[in-house]
Amino acid sequence: MGHHLPNLIVDLALILSAGGVVTLIFKKLKQPLVLGYILAGFLISPHFDLLPTVRETSNINIWSEIGVIFLLFSLGLEFSFKKLGKVGGAASVTALVEIIGVGFFGFVIGSILGWTTMDSLFLGGMLAMSSTTIIIRAFDELGLKTEKFVGVVFGTLIVEDLIAIIMMVLLSTIATSSGEAQNADIFQAILKLLFFLVLWFIAGIFFIPTMLKRTKKLMNDETLLIVSLALCLLMVVLAVEVGFSKELGAFIMGSILAETKQGEKIEHLVKPLKDLFGTIFFVSVGMLINPSMMLEYIVPIVILTLVTIFVKGFFTSMGAFLSGQPLKTSIQTGMSMAQIGEFSFIIATLGLSLGVISEFLYPIAVAVSAITTLTTPYMIRASVPIYEWVDRKMPEKLRDRLNKYTLNAQSASATKDWQKLIKVSLTNSVIYSVILISIIIASSRYLRPFISERFEFKLSNITTALITLSAMAPFLWALVARNHHSELRNRLLSQDRYKGLVYLVSLVKMGLAVFFVIFMLRIFFSDIVAATATVIIFAFLIIFRKKIQRFYRVIEDRFKTNLNAREIEAAAQQQNDNRPAPELAPWDAHIATIQVPANSPVIGKKLKDLRWREQAGVNVACIHRGNHNIRIPNAEEHIYPYDEISVIGTDEQLANIQGLIAPKGHIDFVIDDPNVSLQAITITDNSPFIGKSIRNSGIKIKVKGLVVGIERNKVRYLNPESDWVIESGDIVWIVGDTGKINKLIG
Template identity: 50%
Template sequence: MNTVETVASATHNLQPLISDFGLILITAALALLLFKKIKQPLVLGYLVAGFLAGPHFLFFPTVKEVSSVEVWAEIGVIFLLFSLGLEFSFKKLMKVGGTASITAVTQIVTMIAIGYLVGQWIGWKQMDSIFLGVILSISSTTIILKTFDELGVKAQKFAGIVVGSLIVQDIVAILMMVLLSTIAVSQQFSGGELLQSVLKLVFFLTIWFVAGIFFIPTLLKKAKNILTDEMLLIISLALCLMMVILADNVGFSPALGAFIMGSIIAETTQAEHIEHLVKPVKDLFGAVFFVSVGMLINPETLYEYALPVAILTFVVILGQSISSTIGALISGQPLKQSVQTGMSLSQIGEFSFIIATLGMTLNVTSDFLYPIVVAVSAVTTFTTPFMVKFATPFSEFLERKLPRRWIKRIARYSANAQSIKLVTTWQVVIRAYMVQIVLHTIIITAIILLSSKMILPLVEHSKFGNAIAALITIIAISPFLWALSLRRVAVKEVQSLLDDRKYRAPIIMMILFRIGLAIFYIGFLLNIFFSPGIAFIALICAIAIYYFFPKKLHEQYLKIENHFLKNLNDREVAKVDRRYANLTPWDGHMTTFEIAKESNIAGKTLEELRIREQMGINVAFIKRGEIMVKIPNRKERLFPGDEICIIGTDAQVEDFKKYLHQNEIEVPDAVKEDQISLQQLELKKENEFIGKSIGQSQLREKTNGMVVGIERNGKRLLNPESNLVLEKNDILWVVGDKKLMSALFKE
């Protein structure tokens, strides 16, 4: 076969793929235009486009190669979760606090139980019911954030709780995917296997996160000056796919790897830039994913299972609203914020699709489950904006209708719960020791296993190969062994407990346990590389060397730790984001706004603006570039581009938002660029302005402008005074109305 025939054959093979891809994008584009016009969620547009292009709608061109679409859909899931990871970050998870965590966990546990029971009540298989429970428990981050943007409620207090809950839900969804995979493979509920899966997940998450934060931000910072947008995009996607491969190789979902890499990159200073670059790729393949979901909508199946769809839609809207509201109340939130939070979380979305896809891929769920989930998601996506809108009126209705003693008890519980922040000394010490033990145990174990898998096979056949490999490994883990066994943590708290005879013995036992654990790891390492006898002798030598060089190990560990913490905190140092910070127990919370360049309040002091007197809000800080003005005084002046953080209730924040909009200068839709211009005027012999001062010449009045400069005898004079006398051959630079200047200069 010659080259021409080969190319022709390849083109023929590619033709269905290209035509299918074109059909998907054309259908999606038309559906999106329609749904944008009628102001409905775009996800619904993708689902409708998929239905139209799918095999179940015969009055429209149909996709031929469904298997190719499935491959693109898998890529779409990867980039969708990579993008979610970029918005996630593990530091956000640590900061969401008890309120969001309790709300999310209450919702998830309740909905899993309800979903499972409903599935069993309908008569579905046990595995269908298990997957259904998990599917119904996860709200949609994409839909909620889009709704908040469209309704302009992001600045309200409940929005911060919702965002925090979504962060917790994302990580729980990842955990659920791992557990469901384990259950699907074993087909039984083995507690040991589930525990093993959880420990495996924790192990790899810790290693990937620690190693990723240690190396990736450093790589991006070192290459910052040579990275173009194209290179940064390629490197980001390469890192994403590298983690996808790693996750797949250790038995996890590829989507998990994409999510983890996104969350690692989210801690870098270039996270926003990378998110901006990745967005078109995510949007493209994400669209293919949602379209592929729509292609599975079978009208006959939906007609057959119309009753389960209606029941599950009711369960999602009512169940998620009530469970989230109860969770927020338990965490100590007032009734209004709790109801707003609950009603905002009343839908399912992208993670539900992904979990349903997992069930199909593993061949453990029935064919009807997926289209039912899609239908429920479509309905709840449509109802979400209305649920958010009616949350406030409904909370006010409840406050009027519920017994007064209930309202008082809720308010009292909220105030008391928010004020309980006492952490005992013993809890601080236990937490610090657990972090030291778990973190360094995982790191040491990972290094030893990596060495035994990669270094030992390379050198085991040489004369001193095992000794060299063991020495390299011990050097690598030695700083972490020191931190595991001898590093002092929570020093003041430990000392106070040692002074108390009651706690002295437990503290000493914990210290000895850490030392014993370090010795065990040295023995474990040496036993891999040597026979037991040689390993014991080497253990004694290693402990002796380890004992005589604690300062060196301390210094080395501090270097590693400081590098890690610097990478971890670089983004926060570069940009302070307090949009979701809360002050409790009051309804007041902190919200950040930016002073627009066109704002009339720019240039004025806080005393002149009288913000506190007029609206009852306080200014927490003003961020100006790299400068942070904390608790500014009345004389502090606002400048264009300043970020101003205010403290107030939802109503006060909304008033301030309106105040900012009212003070922005309205810019016409069509601005004539040539209305004002800068022109030259050369004063010749016959010019009327010669011998007059600038003020006497009335140039300002005649041009609606001003003289900004004069060239005289080759010298330039900027911003001349009005009493400067004009001379022959002067060249005036005048800025003003173009028409007036043209008419004047022609005279």
């Protein structure tokens, strides 16, 4: 008597067998595995008759949805909002210019081809997304991960990931909105997304790391995996309940867990599940490929491939250049990101699940992705020759203008005190407003009905209002008074022209606090009672401000400890590490700024005792301490907490110095300092420096810097002694004040 085997098991056996065989071949050919999975899906699809076909595609579709969830969850684990905060303006500007430019161009191409508005919108979104997997693989194979432009690419990809999530929310809103209400719905969706992003991240960081810490002794690998997946799926359910996509929920929970001590371990534990269900997802993508449809749309495929390679490369390069990157770095960045990948498929899946895009769009995206995946390594290799060709053909005046723009753009990136005040005040106001609104909503929807069932109407309102106010009090204090006596605020108050701005910011924050109190009270009482009670409440807040402040500090300290737990733990493990001293190569180096964390082992030590040149091969160009800059500090200078140290080195050397200053992984990205730069001066026959030693040349005084290398007759001399005599034809590499160096060169 035979046993019936469920079709799901048969289909899974077929999917994994096909995926395994094809990806082994792709591994041998050194091609991306994603393409192998897609090809495997095509081979077992109804469109290919020579092999068995999947029997129940509905079950596979459900499994592929789980695959999308785990893909986004894993992406969140690799994302980290702290990384986003450190990528700087260059990556943000690059990503925005690229996505807006390519997205608009894609929409126009779709419209010209006669496609529907929704097809064109989703096409623009799909073309705007680059492939992190393909880019990383290409950089590994070409050995370019230490190049400066790679940092810009990775930073841009991080911003892209977040914009992709926002784009999915907006596309869903547009797809489900009527034409008349569309603009209002989009604006409402953006505000709603901002509100829940802030709320979920703050609540998640406050509660989840604490929960994981207190249950650490009970957590083996199995339990940690189960708890992590439970948190992921609970966030998916919550996101769907409040009107967002499951992908957003999975991504947010991944980014929250990425900040915990167990972040790397969770990522490692989840990887097999991500690989399994991700395989099913990409195989399901391949199953949708219809050769006859692709032949029918061969012209759009060719057009969109060319758009991806050239137009996307152009807009990305332009974005990088507008952000202040040199022309060479901009071209390398643009040509590295000229492909589409995983997120494009996820956006297409969203469109199909909503039923708003045509079926032909999916196989077109797959075809464009496959072609641009193969071209990516060649584009990266060709970026330097193309830059050299452009540089040769470029008129001298244009080259000078571009170089001047780059310098001015970098210099303009320095943030002034009044801009910092507005930025800090706006950020804090948004955060505290989200917390206060969530407390009020939770009180009115859940606490009030609960208390009303147990007390009479008036008493229940008073009780609910008092409990709500108690929960709001620490955040009201933080909104109004936090940073009230900060160094930044006092510095601005010492300047007459900024006093009005400081008082205006304080007045706005006070008005916001009053608004929230009145808004809360009006839920329970009449307008007159609410207005009167507000005055009394603020009087009590002033009287008990010290107790409220202490309570808030406890909350804030808990949040900061949880947020930085991963780095604090790593610091203890890395404190006694000894690292080899690499060779300093200033020709491959650049300036970067690293902030010294409060728990760094270098705090209190002198530069001469730290021996960073010997340990890591870097030179210290500047120490930024509050509003004070110490250019080319002497060996007796001490290091203090939160110093921002500008150092010069290659990417590898900068990674080494990060390990000495802070634990591995604490500083994900280093940010170029526009005020200090590394540049080369070619010594001509009429140079005043010929025949003089470095000490007597006055270079150090003229540029407020130091000489870190000299090239003579194609031989490089690193960190030359001060008695080195400069000769005609020498190329002198100096680090110092950007403006003074350019004046010296000019």
